[in-house]
Amino acid sequence: MFLKSLLTFSLVLLFSASSFSASHSKANYILIEKSKRKLSVLNGSHVLKTYKVSLGGSPVGDKVQQGDNKTPEGIYKIELKNSHSNYYKAFRISYPDKKDIEEAAAKGVKPGGDIMIHGLPNGLGWVKKWQGLYDWTRGCIALSNEEIDEIWDMVDVGTTVEIKP
Numbered sequence: 001m002f003l004k005s006l007l008t009f010s011l012v013l014l015f016s017a018s019s020f021s022a023s024h025s026k027a028n029y030i031l032i033e034k035s036k037r038k039l040s041v042l043n044g045s046h047v048l049k050t051y052k053v054s055l056g057g058s059p060v061g062d063k064v065q066q067g068d069n070k071t072p073e074g075i076y077k078i079e080l081k082n083s084h085s086n087y088y089k090a091f092r093i094s095y096p097d098k099k100d101i102e103e104a105a106a107k108g109v110k111p112g113g114d115i116m117i118h119g120l121p122n123g124l125g126w127v128k129k130w131q132g133l134y135d136w137t138r139g140c141i142a143l144s145n146e147e148i149d150e151i152w153d154m155v156d157v158g159t160t161v162e163i164k165p
Contacts, residue, residue, distance in 0.1 A: 027154045030078075030117070032141055032163045034059055034071060039117070039141060041151050048154065051147050056139040062165075063095070063139055065104055066112030071139050071163060072100065078117075078159040081152075088119030088145045089152060093161055116140045117161075119148040 029042040032053065040050045056063075056071040063072035072095045080092040096104065096111035104111035118140055136142070141163075143151075 025154065026156065027151070027159055030155065030159060030161045032071075032161065034073070034163065034165055037135075039143065041154060049150060051143050054137060054142040055135045056137050057135050059135045060165075063100070063112065063115075064107065065109035067138075068112070069138050071137075071141060072096075072115055073163050073165055074099070076115075076161045076163070078155060078157055078161060081155075081157060082116075083152075085116070085118060087116065087121055087140075087142070089148045090116040090118035091155060092116050112139065117148075118142055119145040 025043050025046075025048050027041045027043055027048060029044075031040045031042060032038070033040075034055055037053050037055065038050060039053045041048045057069040059071060061070055062074075063070040072093075074095075074097070076094040076097065078091045079094045082090045082092065093115045095115040096113060100111045120142065
C-alpha cells in the first residue's frame, strides 16, 4: 500500500512539474511570418505557442520610412517591456537598427520607430474577436490582450525577434 501511494505521489509530482515547465517556459526567439499573419514564440526549436496577428495597414514589403504603415523585416531584439503603454501591454522592438537608419538616410527619409508587439488599444479589449482579421496598426504587430498576457512572462528583454516577409 505504501509503495503504491509513493508511486502515485511521484507520478503526480512528475506530471505537475512537466506541465508547469511546459506552460511556463522562457522564450528565446520570436518568429513573425508576415505573409501568414503568424507569430510563434519559441524556446530553441520548440514552438511554445503560435498566434494570429495583425500588422501595419500596408503589410507587404519592408518598412522604409516613418508613416508608411509597414511592419519592418529583419532580425531585432526586444528592448523594452511596457506594461503602461497605450496598447494594454507592449514589447518594443529594436527597430530601427543601424542598417535601417542608413537605408532611410540614403533615401532622404526618416526610418520611423516605436515598433511594438502589443495588445489592443486601451479600453478596446472587447474587440478581441476581430483581432487578427484586419491589418490596422501603423507598423506594429498586434495580438489580443489575453495573448499578450500569455507571453508576457515568457519573453524577456533581449529576446531575438525575426520578422520575415
